[in-house]
Every structure is written in C-alpha cells, then in structure tokens.
Amino acid sequence: MIRLERVGKRYGRGPWVLQDVDLTFEPGELTVIAGGNGSGKSTLLRIIAGVTSPSGGRVKGRPRSVGYLPERFPAGLRLSAKAYLRHMSAVRGSTGADVLDALGFRGDPDAPISTLSKGNTQKVAIAQAFLAKDLLVLDEPWTGLDTGASAVLAELVTAAEATVLVTDHRGTARALPDAHEVVMQGPAAATGVAIELVQVSDLTTTVIGDWDGVRVLSASDGRLSLLVETAVSDRVLADALRMGCSVKSVRT
Structure with missing residues (x-):
C-alpha cells in the first residue's frame, strides 16, 4: 500500500503547487488522477514515482520497481529504441512482455529515438514503463497514439498486476473496469499571464x-509552466531569456 501523508510541493519560496495531500493507493488498484490545468496532477505523479521530492510531508510504501511515463518524454535521446529498452530492462531486472510490438511500433528500432515520430516515441516510452513490476505512474499515456495502439494500451492497463496511477484528459482510463478517480483541486484560481518555458534546469x-508575482504550475523534463502577474510578465520573460531559457508559449 502506498500512502501520502500531508504531501506538499512548492518551488523556492513561491506558492504551494500541492499542499496537505493525503491519499492511499491499494496494491493492484487503478487510479485516475483528474483535475484542471495547474491542479498539480503531474507534480503529484512525479512525487509518487520518486522523480521529485516533496517540500513537505512524506510518501510511505513506495515499491522498488516503479515505471514512470512523463507527460513529455525527453527529446533528443541518441539511443535507439532497442538499446534504450535493453538498458531499462537491465536496470529493472525484467525483460517484460513485448509491449512495443503489441502497440504496433512501426519505426526503425535501431534508429535514435530523437528521429522517431511522436507516436512511435510514445510507444517506446510506454514500453519502458511497463518493464516495472509493482507501480506504474503514467502521465497522459494515450497522447499521440493511434486508435489501435490506444485500445492495446487500455488492455495493458486493465491487465496490469501492478498498482497503476494515470492521468488522461481523453477519459479513456476513467471508463476502464474498476477504475477509481481522485480529483485534484490545486491552488486557488488566479489570473495573469500563462508562460511556458523550455530548456530550464x-x-x-x-x-x-x-520571484515575486510568479506561480509555478508544473515543472518537468526541462519545461516550466508559470502563471505570472500581468504587471511583472515582461520582466519575467526578459529575465528568463537572460538565464538561457526559451519561451514556448505566452497566453493571456
């Protein structure tokens, strides 16, 4: 059993992204983590997977064999799909089922992952997560999949003996048998300028x-999503660029 006790997360002295989260996940249970943008879903999954440490509280009972699929699989991997999965199999001590073939991978398994299509890259990312035996943490796993692969993934999730935690804006996971749902409320609603940065350490x-006037909504894999007070948004953008970040989007 995995138990979260008063788990919270903040970045620097900024507002809390998560605060006082108490949750319990039973062995073999499928849980869908739902909530709006900025509600802390991805941050929660990263904490449960052990990728990010909480700023407060603790996670008890996290198993050793954890498969984590981030919302955005790291770009630029020079390893081939075959070499990457071989490496992850050695790390996890498990060869697992041939998930990549089941999902209908159509790329060159010997080509660098960075050269694959979005759909094929997602299939590699899913395959490496399913090498884990005890806990699967899947952040938007249906993104970029074709209809056939989507159906196969639904079957894999349903058949998994591991505890499964998943976010899914499509609603596919919510319709699966015996799926439980946890709705994240996130921080209080706020207005401002939404800024997404990339190449962020x-x-x-x-x-x-x-920084004053900045709320961090999510941070993962070199990407940073912010909600910035309008009065300071220009300064935040300029300072972020000087620090070597790139701006992916700005929305008011």
Missing part, C-alpha cells in the same frame, strides 16, 4: 519560483 526552476 532544476536550479533555474528554483530561482524563478522565488
């Missing part, structure tokens, strides 16, 4: 989280 994330 962990240190830079912490620094930006300390």
Whole structure:
C-alpha cells in the first residue's frame, strides 16, 4: 500500500503547487488522477514515482520497481529504441512482455529515438514503463497514439498486476473496469499571464519560483509552466531569456 501523508510541493519560496495531500493507493488498484490545468496532477505523479521530492510531508510504501511515463518524454535521446529498452530492462531486472510490438511500433528500432515520430516515441516510452513490476505512474499515456495502439494500451492497463496511477484528459482510463478517480483541486484560481518555458534546469526552476508575482504550475523534463502577474510578465520573460531559457508559449 502506498500512502501520502500531508504531501506538499512548492518551488523556492513561491506558492504551494500541492499542499496537505493525503491519499492511499491499494496494491493492484487503478487510479485516475483528474483535475484542471495547474491542479498539480503531474507534480503529484512525479512525487509518487520518486522523480521529485516533496517540500513537505512524506510518501510511505513506495515499491522498488516503479515505471514512470512523463507527460513529455525527453527529446533528443541518441539511443535507439532497442538499446534504450535493453538498458531499462537491465536496470529493472525484467525483460517484460513485448509491449512495443503489441502497440504496433512501426519505426526503425535501431534508429535514435530523437528521429522517431511522436507516436512511435510514445510507444517506446510506454514500453519502458511497463518493464516495472509493482507501480506504474503514467502521465497522459494515450497522447499521440493511434486508435489501435490506444485500445492495446487500455488492455495493458486493465491487465496490469501492478498498482497503476494515470492521468488522461481523453477519459479513456476513467471508463476502464474498476477504475477509481481522485480529483485534484490545486491552488486557488488566479489570473495573469500563462508562460511556458523550455530548456530550464532544476536550479533555474528554483530561482524563478522565488520571484515575486510568479506561480509555478508544473515543472518537468526541462519545461516550466508559470502563471505570472500581468504587471511583472515582461520582466519575467526578459529575465528568463537572460538565464538561457526559451519561451514556448505566452497566453493571456
């Protein structure tokens, strides 16, 4: 059993992304983590997977064999799909089922992952997660999949003996048999300018989280999503660029 006790997360001295989260996940249970943008879903999954440490509280009972699928699989991997899965199999001590073939992978398994299509890259990412035996943490796993692969993934999730935690904006997971749902409320609603940055280091994330007028909504894999007070948005953008970040989007 995995238990979260008063788990919270903040970046620097910024507002809390998560605060006082108490949850319990039973062995073999399928749980859908739901909630709006900025509600802390991805941050919660990263904490449960052990990728990110909480700023407060603790996670008890996390198993050793954990498969984590981030919302955005790291770009630029030079390893081939075959070599990457071989490496992950050695790390996890499990060869697992041939998930990649089941999902209908159509790329060159010997080509660098960075050269694959979005759909084929997602299939590699799913395959490496399913090498784990005890806990699967899947953040938007249906993204980029074709209809056939989507159906196969639904079957894999349903048949998994591991505890499964998943986010899914499509609603596919919510319709699966025996799926439980946890709705994240997130921080109080706020207005401002939504900024998404890329090429962001962990240190830079912490620094930006300390800035006045900035709320960090999510941070993962070199990407940083912010909600910034309108009055300081120009300054935040300029300072982020000087720190080596790139701006992916700005929305008011």
